[in-house]
Amino acid sequence: MTDYSDVTLYSGGHKGAEAEFGRLAERWGIQEVNFSFKGHNIERIRGVRVLDPEELAKGNISMEIVFARMGRIYSKAETIRKVIQSIFHMVNNGYHVIAVGWIQPDDTVKGGTGWAIELAKLFNRPINVYDQERKGWLSWKDNKWIAETPVITDKTFVGTGTRNLSDEGRKAIHELFKNSFGPAKED
Numbered sequence: 001m002t003d004y005s006d007v008t009l010y011s012g013g014h015k016g017a018e019a020e021f022g023r024l025a026e027r028w029g030i031q032e033v034n035f036s037f038k039g040h041n042i043e044r045i046r047g048v049r050v051l052d053p054e055e056l057a058k059g060n061i062s063m064e065i066v067f068a069r070m071g072r073i074y075s076k077a078e079t080i081r082k083v084i085q086s087i088f089h090m091v092n093n094g095y096h097v098i099a100v101g102w103i104q105p106d107d108t109v110k111g112g113t114g115w116a117i118e119l120a121k122l123f124n125r126p127i128n129v130y131d132q133e134r135k136g137w138l139s140w141k142d143n144k145w146i147a148e149t150p151v152i153t154d155k156t157f158v159g160t161g162t163r164n165l166s167d168e169g170r171k172a173i174h175e176l177f178k179n180s181f182g183p184a185k186e187d
Contacts, residue, residue: 017161059088
């Protein structure tokens with residue numbers, strides 16, 4: 001196994017896709033930073049970085065902009081605001097944004113994961129989404145989704161996605177790591 005200690009995964013450490021990204025990062029010897037905030041429950045504790053109110057505020061954006069960009073309104077506005085602020089830190093620090101979830105007919109991604117993808121679009125970052133319904137990887141290029149299998153080549157990347165990770169989604173993340181970094185020690 002090659003030394004990947006100079007590669008960093010930025011995530012949120014939630015159950016499902018984010019926890020799977022974290023487990024695999026640890027297995028491959030990749031650094032892991034999980035952004036959280038006080039009172040937020042996450043599964044991954046490796047590399048946790050609890051954002052204080054001042055740091056969270058750096059990721060503040062009008063909820064009307066979020067609602068308009070995502071085409072929907074979220075309940076629990078204060079909690080979702082903090083989640084959106086922490087997602088800003090993930091995308092601001094990681095270059096390549098990789099997610100697992102569902103791409104909707106309006107080209108947004110379902111749930112909070114969708115905000116990470118929208119920020120990545122705004123920041124003009126490489127974006128890949130494993131769509132659990134289509135059972136395949138897609139890339140955002142030229143303002144549309146195209147089928148393309150990703151490989152992580154940058155020193156920083158974001159790993160995010162649904163809490164409802166399917167077996168196919170889990171396998172897709174594992175294959176992504178294997179294709180990007182070669183076999184892990186246990187393979």
